[in-house]
Amino acid sequence: MHKALKAAGRAPDAAYLTAVSKNQPWEVIAPVLAAGQRRFGENRVQEAMTRWDGVRENYSDLELRLIGPLQSNKAAEAVAFFDVIESIDRDKIARVIAEEIQKQGRHPTLYVQVNIGEEEQKAGVLPLEADGFLRACADYGLKIDGLMCIPPVEGPRGPYFALLKKIADRNGIAHLSMGMSDDFETALAFGSTEIRVGSAIFGSR
Numbered sequence: 354m355h356k357a358l359k360a361a362g363r364a365p366d367a368a369y370l371t372a373v374s375k376n377q378p379w380e381v382i383a384p385v386l387a388a389g390q391r392r393f394g395e396n397r398v399q400e401a402m403t404r405w406d407g408v409r410e411n412y413s414d415l416e417l418r419l420i421g422p423l424q425s426n427k428a429a430e431a432v433a434f435f436d437v438i439e440s441i442d443r444d445k446i447a448r449v450i451a452e453e454i455q456k457q458g459r460h461p462t463l464y465v466q467v468n469i470g471e472e473e474q475k476a477g478v479l480p481l482e483a484d485g486f487l488r489a490c491a492d493y494g495l496k497i498d499g500l501m502c503i504p505p506v507e508g509p510r511g512p513y514f515a516l517l518k519k520i521a522d523r524n525g526i527a528h529l530s531m532g533m534s535d536d537f538e539t540a541l542a543f544g545s546t547e548i549r550v551g552s553a554i555f556g557s558r
Contacts, residue, residue, distance in 0.1 A: 354548065357538040368541055371418055371530075373551030379404065381555050386412065394439075394549050396421030398430050420501070420530075420549060422476045425449045432457055439464040439501040439530055442476045444489060451493035462498050464530055465490065467520065469513045470505035477502065483520050499528030499546070510536045514543035 355365050374382050375396035382393070382404075391414050395401035401417060409415050418437040425445055431438055432453040438461050441447055454460055465487060468477030478486045483500075490497050500521050504513035514531050521529055532540025532548040540548060 354537065354541070357541045360538075361542040363541065368546045368548060371420070371547055371549045372554050373420065373533075373549050374404070374555070375400070375421065375551070377551075377555050385554060386415075390554075392416045392418065394418045394420040394551075395435075398423070398427040398434065402430065402434055429453050429457075432459055432461060435461050437462040437464065439499070440466045440476065441490070441495075441497070442466040442468075442478055444486070447486075447490050447493050447495060451495050455494070460496075463490075463495055464499040464501045464528070465497055466501045467517055469502040469517055472505060475503060480516060480520060484524060487524050487526075497526065499530055500526055501530035503533075504531075504536070510539050511543060514540050514545065518544045 354370060358365055358367055369392060371392045371394045372385055372390050373394040375394065391412065395417060398419065405417060416436045418439055419431055419435045420439045423431055423438065423440050423446055428446065428449040432450060438450070441450065441463055442465070466477040467483050468475050468479055471479055487497055500517055502513065502517045504510045517529060517531055528546045529544055530547040530549060531545045534550050534553040537548040537550060
């Protein structure tokens with residue numbers, strides 16, 4: 354990671370690593386936590402709550418990030434539990450999260466997920482609709498700190514990362530969650546501030 358940042362002419366602390374612990378058994382996660390990793394990405398609200406219950410009291414600097422799709426009936430739990438929610442992707446979710454933040458008085462960091470490759474099977478706001486959706490989030494009183502994307506598997510990833518950066522720049526958004534185990538070097542070259550790495554840390558499942 355530091356090598357990729359250096360190659361891109363960026364500072365060593367310009368981006369950070371989120372270890373994607375979804376679907377991993379605790380005996381695999383525990384050594385990574387003990388080694389000093391504190392940011393972890395989870396796909397499902399209930400699974401994350403079960404896995405990390407009680408761990409926070411021993412690790413006050415632990416940061417848990419929801420990187421998977423969020424259902425509106427899980428929004429209350431997500432706002433109460435996660436430090437960062439990266440998968441705001443439609444109006445209903447934005448509205449319900451805004452209501453829960455007001456109700457609970459807890460303010461997790463929020464990212465909008467962009468379906469950067471316009472793929473039917475993937476969640477996210479379409480690139481051409483991103484500006485309008487970000488304005489709608491602001492109307493709900495949500496502070497959006499970042500954008501997240503998962504580019505298509507086929508073909509070069511660079512153009513997709515460049516497009517997400519362009520959307521972020523014109524909306525004054527500084528944080529970009531893009532890049533995974535097989536493309537994080539490219540993502541860092543295009544301005545990623547967070548890479549989400551699972552298999553390169555925990556191995557394939």
